[in-house]
Amino acid sequence: MILDLYLPLLQGVLLSLVVVVITALGLLFRSWINAPRGPPQTLADPSVPHHLRLVDKEVVNKHVKRLRFALPSPDHILGVPLGQFVELTADIGQRRTSISRFPISSPRTKGYVDFLFKLHEEGEGKEEGEDAARYIASLRDDEVVQVTGPHGSLTYFGKGKVNLQSDNDESEDREESFKWLAVIAADTGIDAVLPFIGRVLGEEHAFHCSLLYINQTEDDILMRSDLEDLVASHPDHFTLQLHLDKAPDGWEHGEGEITPDVIRDWLPQPFTETFLLVNMPSGPVRETCLSAVAGTDFPKARLHVLPE
Known part of the structure; x- marks a missing residue:
């Protein structure tokens, strides 16, 4: 009779314990599912600014510097997908100004990020953001710059697949696949495309890349050793065409005006x-x-122009 008296109570206690255990396991499972995979990302939230510290500066040529920020x-990785960019913000006197930059370091690089800065000579025409670029390029070691992002409508997912985000709210994002990535860059435009090319060539799939890189003179070619290393390591999958406005004697690449025939033949x-x-x-x-x-006659749907 005593057992009969306490049996309902014991059943209630056991049921409560089962509910508690199931709830706890559910919370643990949900926590595991939502736990971040891979290394921590610096720019996990585009709305949150971060202050990055300058740790190294390299003069690439008389106009261009490479800056490395910790x-x-x-x-940590930066957390910017291939094809997207960040905003670097500087306070110059009472005025706040920003400039967009694509990292030239790989999205998988841990601990630091690299950017290129080109500065014009005094008296030359200024580009938008030139004041911000000059200010940031003049930073000393351990000084900081504010960074936000990522931004941009292009994302490379790997395996020859790119996602293109529509600028029109009424249009859906679309995905394009490729077997051959064709890239046209000029001057500091190499910053965004070099990591892109490196990623594509580093994949196990047999994708091909062709780069048409345009500059005024041979001395203006940036990251040339990196590009030639890619040619040497991927001779069957990477084609490099260096095109100059004015080429030296014996130049084996392209020269002269960029015309539809030049693009079409390439x-x-x-x-x-x-x-493209x-x-x-x-x-x-x-x-x-x-x-x-x-x-x-290249189809517009397979062309993407990165922002200036």
Whole structure:
């Protein structure tokens, strides 16, 4: 009779214990599912600014500097997908100004991020953001810059697949696949596309890359050793064409004006398996190049122009 008296109570206690255990296991499982995978990301939230500390500066040529900023820890990555960029903000006197930059270091790089800065000579035409670029490039070691992002409508997912985010709220994002990545860059426009090319060539799939890199003179070619290393390590999958306005004697690459015929002859075939990525600073070269691309029969749906 005593057992009969306490049996309902024991059943209630056991049921409560089962509920508690199931609830706890559910919370643990949910926590495991939502736990971040991989290294911590610095720019996990585009709305949250971060202050990064300058740790190294390299003069690339008389106009260009490479700046390296430390991430919050040696294990952090920046958290910017290939094809996207960040905003660097500087307070100059009473005025706040920003400039967009693509990292030239890989998205997988831990502990730091690298950017390129090109500064014009006094008296030359200033580009938008020139004051911010000059200020940031003049920072000393351990000084900081504010960084926000990532921003941009292009994301590379790997395995030859790119996602293009629509600027129109009424249009859906779309995905394009490629077997051949064609890239046209000029001057400091190499910053965004070099990590992109390196990632594509480093994948196990047999993708191909072709780069048409446009500059005024041979001395203006940036990251040349990196590009030639990629040619040497991927001779069957990477084609490099260096195009100059004015080439030295014996130059074996391209020279002269960029025309639709130059672009058409260079573009890999068939177009249906090629994705064309264009990146270059604002100015006459950009306008001429985009006009030349428009003069070809390359499908617009497989063309993406990165922001200036």
